[in-house]
Amino acid sequence: MTKHRDSDTSKPSQVFGFAEYGSDRVAQFFTVSSPHPDADQVLVDMTASGVNPADIKVRNGERQGSVPVEFPMAMGREAAGVVLAVGDNVSHVAPGDRVFGAAAAGTGTFAERVLLSSSSTAHIPDGVSDAQAASIPVSIGTAYDALDELELPAGSTLLVLGAGGGVGTAACGLAALRDVRTIGVASNEKKELVEKLRATHIEKGDGWIERVRELAPEGVDAIIDAVGGETLREASTLLKAPGAIRSAADHQIAADLGGSAVQRRRTTPIFAEIAELINRGSFSPVISASVDLAHAAKAVAVVESGHAVGNVVITRGE
Template sequence: MSKAFGFTEYGGPQHQTFLDRPVPAPGPGRLQISVRAAGVNPVDWKIRRGLTGKGLELPAVLGVEAAGVVEAVGDGVTGFAVGDQVFGTAATGGYAEHTLLVAGSTARKPAGVSFAQAAALPVAAATGYDGVEHVGLKAGQTLLILGIAGGVGSVAAQIARERGIRVLGTASNANRPFVESLGATQIRYGDGVVDRILLAAPQGVDGILDLVGGADVRAAAETLADRSRLIATSDPGTAAELGGSFVRRSGTGATLAVLAELVADGRLDPHITATYPLARAAEALAEVESGHARGKLILEVS
């Protein structure tokens, strides 16, 4: 049997529990791995609450990204072998001792990248990368990231800066040192945010990557002339209403490989701010669910 952490009913954290399940067998297009690390993301609690739909067979294991060692390969999978160190999208939950990865959304882990760093890449980092790609700015232009201090925003800022794009980001004053460490200019969110954006960028911004939605993006959109350069990851309805669009996700192992090489070269830091053992999975998820987590949280599985 394999230990995992999941939920038995849709709803709040009171439905979370540890589970014992058989080691999942890889079907076509899947890789079975022994998990070494798993990422903790806002989407995890949204799935548990049923906000993304209620089609899972319960009990279900939490977590959508993991890194580990291949133990078995399903039919039709090429390019991977038993013993490979890999990371990717977890098809059967990442908060577990064993899981299945989707082969098409899996990449090999470079030797210079830890399992924890690799596990931080498939969701937040890849979303940040895809968001910068979708906004499509050039060197010298200005990108505003709404909610820059989280896992997606911190990677998006680094990717943009790597391309010579000037980055502004909304965050609390408490997060100002962190935002500046990313090479970005912190803009305090809340009342008067438009004035503060225009003080930093008098001609307005060339693109917005919106990670928060709602009133914040409605206000910030006033500083953007070309609304097609407004790309959202969390509030597609508001983005469309304002003339923007939801982020196009690549979802491929090729994107993950690019990110891993950037980490290996020291050009990208996934900013892992805390690691927890699997036994403390509930605590890690509670921190993310609070909305106050900075950077990336990781579960380490022995």
């Protein structure tokens, strides 16, 4: 028997999503019946949901085979909200709790009512906003996992490619906590932001590699990559020793270069650890835009431009 809070669980839910794969033109609002949590799922009244490049790849059909989709499918892979109901196997959160987590398989989060996978659902500490919590599972979690995998000692040098975006800003901010010297490659518009995150900014574009060489003639110890392609290939020539690459953006090239994709840990304890860093004031997510669910298309367009600053969040009821 599902444990639930009130009649909210039977209301229809507005979702922003797609009923066929395609460009931004296939994305629209649908009214669906409120989802019901399976044994290992948590139903929440969504208050905030992060927007990420992955949402666009799923909508375009680029993730078929790895991300299950059931039409009409809401976009979005992460959310915060208030628990409405939990499945039979869920005991660590209860109706009424403020929580966040990753979307349950086959579901999305740009919706009034959202299903989270219980194994990733964590409480939101009092000092953390819903928008901050909703930005943890995808981009911030990726940066956190990459840094844990690299195990860089204090004083080592990290190169972050795409330092002004969701993964990159989190990588810079979290690396600073480890006393790692960070060099962040980003467009010039993001210079101030990157420096605020205690990284040295290098302007992307022609000559960027020479600019890094000048700054770190001895080379860099590791790379966190949120860009991929030729940029990653070029960057690898800066490594003191090959292989210390963790990529969010280009698994194939990272592997070719002896590195790897970031191995994601979408679990309650890891997400709770990150939320606690924010709660203590040790780390602050960069949220450049909060857009009401009614204007979800605008938020998606910002991320789809490829030039988003930090995290973009869709919100409700603020």
